[in-house]
Amino acid sequence: MKRNVEAFLELVKERNGHEPEFLQAVEEVAETVIPYIVEHDIYYGKNILLRMVEPERVIMFRVCWVDDDGEIQVNRGYRVQMNSAIGPYKGGLRFHPTVNLSILKFLAFEQVFKNSLTTLPMGGGKGGSDFDPKGKSDGEIMRFCHAFMSELFRHIGANTDVPAGDIGVGAREIGFLFGMYKKLRNEFTGVLTGKGLSWGGSLIRPEATGYGTVYFAENMLKTKNDSIADKKVVISGSGNVAQYAAEKVLHLGGKVLTLSDSSGYIYDADGIDAEKLAFVMELKNVKRGRISEYIDAYPNAEFVAGKTPWGVTCDIALPCATQNELHEDDAKALLENGCICVSEGANMPSTKEAIAAFHKAKILFAPGKASNAGGVATSGLEMTQNSLRFNWTREEVDKKLKEIMANIHDECIEYGKDEDGYIDYVKGANIAGFVKVADAMLAQGIV
Numbered sequence: 198m199k200r201n202v203e204a205f206l207e208l209v210k211e212r213n214g215h216e217p218e219f220l221q222a223v224e225e226v227a228e229t230v231i232p233y234i235v236e237h238d239i240y241y242g243k244n245i246l247l248r249m250v251e252p253e254r255v256i257m258f259r260v261c262w263v264d265d266d267g268e269i270q271v272n273r274g275y276r277v278q279m280n281s282a283i284g285p286y287k288g289g290l291r292f293h294p295t296v297n298l299s300i301l302k303f304l305a306f307e308q309v310f311k312n313s314l315t316t317l318p319m320g321g322g323k324g325g326s327d328f329d330p331k332g333k334s335d336g337e338i339m340r341f342c343h344a345f346m347s348e349l350f351r352h353i354g355a356n357t358d359v360p361a362g363d364i365g366v367g368a369r370e371i372g373f374l375f376g377m378y379k380k381l382r383n384e385f386t387g388v389l390t391g392k393g394l395s396w397g398g399s400l401i402r403p404e405a406t407g408y409g410t411v412y413f414a415e416n417m418l419k420t421k422n423d424s425i426a427d428k429k430v431v432i433s434g435s436g437n438v439a440q441y442a443a444e445k446v447l448h449l450g451g452k453v454l455t456l457s458d459s460s461g462y463i464y465d466a467d468g469i470d471a472e473k474l475a476f477v478m479e480l481k482n483v484k485r486g487r488i489s490e491y492i493d494a495y496p497n498a499e500f501v502a503g504k505t506p507w508g509v510t511c512d513i514a515l516p517c518a519t520q521n522e523l524h525e526d527d528a529k530a531l532l533e534n535g536c537i538c539v540s541e542g543a544n545m546p547s548t549k550e551a552i553a554a555f556h557k558a559k560i561l562f563a564p565g566k567a568s569n570a571g572g573v574a575t576s577g578l579e580m581t582q583n584s585l586r587f588n589w590t591r592e593e594v595d596k597k598l599k600e601i602m603a604n605i606h607d608e609c610i611e612y613g614k615d616e617d618g619y620i621d622y623v624k625g626a627n628i629a630g631f632v633k634v635a636d637a638m639l640a641q642g643i644v
């Protein structure tokens with residue numbers, strides 16, 4: 198078995214050796230899925246995983262725009278259309294200076310499995326740009342988004358590829374992107390999700406990734422007859438996912454101790470309550486400030502510069518910032534301090550070594566492709582509402598989100614339960630996600 202995995206990874210490395218994040222994501226999947234393929238004749242010998250690691254299409258383009266000083270700026274835009282076996286490509290757009298093909302291919306690859314897990318008809322894709330939105334005026338953001346869409350529009354469509362937000366792309370950016378798409382195509386369709394409520398958006402989409410991450414944690418805790426109530430929760434990030442994860446923890450009676458951004462973390466031993474969270478939302482979403490400003494408003498809290506929050510004692514950790522933000526030492530610190538549950542809100546926030554430490558300690562650990570799938574699932578619900586030209590209520594969407602997260606949890610148990618009863622959510626999510634896509638690929642032939 199080990200030989201099969203090694204031979205496969207060797208081949209993938211030969212072609213993608215300069216893409217570390219992509220190789221990391223593929224390795225994690227290969228280690229759990231190849232043994233399953235070898236044991237199942239319908240998949241064996243068909244090179245399905247080898248086909249799945251090759252994007253169906255990669256689009257890379259120049260984005261020129263004019264900044265507030267009248268200077269011409271040039272960025273790089275991308276869309277990785279990874280797999281369309283079970284539906285149109287679907288996945289977010291990331292605007293961040295670190296964006297490159299390795300990062301977008303890892304995100305698109307993860308997205309294929311995640312979207313499959315939701316059971317909704319969505320293939321996987323991801324895109325973005327090395328554009329840095331930090332410190333840009335609204336006018337600059339608009340001009341960049343319009344320039345980006347003036348190329349992307351010819352590659353996407355409501356039945357082809359439906360982008361959404363990710364790091365650096367929120368409601369404001371989706372609005373500007375949609376405006377340019379509509380102008381160029383002269384049509385009003387559900388080509389993007391995360392839209393504003395008055396122009397085709399879905400209730401609960403902004404909340405969905407964070408809420409879903411916490412619903413997934415609640416499902417995991419239920420297997421131990423436990424719950425989030427009264428638990429101490431450490432959260433990284435202070436963007437969309439982190440904010441709504443914090444909100445749902447509060448709804449369920451937990452105590453949120455930390456939030457962070459790329460400059461450091463804040464630790465509030467009294468707990469970040471609803472009023473303090475409202476302050477963070479205003480600070481981050483409207484004023485676009487730094488998390489360190491929290492201590493100006495709440496001086497009892499402390500700001501720890503340049504560090505992640507994993508050394509803070511907690512019961513539950515929710516990494517909600519970015520990839521590879523939680524390393525082996527962080528995992529060990531969490532375990533030593535008594536952490537019993539980790540539910541990833543971000544994509545691939547834990548390194549391979551950190552995951553191994555969680556598994557060795559047999560704590561509850563959910564990989565992002567399962568636990569953060571609530572965002573894209575609710576995007577799927579937005580697409581359905583757009584097709585029906587109808588809006589569901591907040592309660593209806595939230596109920597569906599909860600059901601989808603519970604169903605993903607069940608799928609993980611079905612494929613991930615070890616002989617000793619431990620649930621390996623990584624294995625469960627990878628195999629369950631693989632089976633649906635592989636079956637569709639087999640049915641559609643060699644294309």
Ligand SMILES: NC(=O)C1=CN([C@@H]2O[C@H](COP(=O)(O)OP(=O)(O)OC[C@H]3O[C@@H](n4cnc5c(N)ncnc54)[C@H](OP(=O)(O)O)[C@@H]3O)[C@@H](O)[C@H]2O)C=CC1
Binds near residue numbers: 406458572
């Ligand atoms: N939005 C969604 O619906 C979904 C998002 N995700 C994943 O969740 C994560 C967060 O996304 P989202 O909340 O939407 O993004 P936002 O842009 O809203 O927030 C990102 C947060 O992460 C921090 N961050 C970003 N890069 C780094 C870094 N290199 N080091 C430390 N902190 C960093 C940001 O801090 P700073 O402002 O300083 O950069 C910010 O606090 C990502 O991994 C994304 O892929 C997954 C599923 C769906």
Ligand SMILES: O=C(O)CCC(=O)C(=O)O
Binds near residue numbers: 288359361576
């Ligand atoms: O809502 C979507 O389509 C994309 C969400 C996303 O990018 C993700 O799940 O990582």
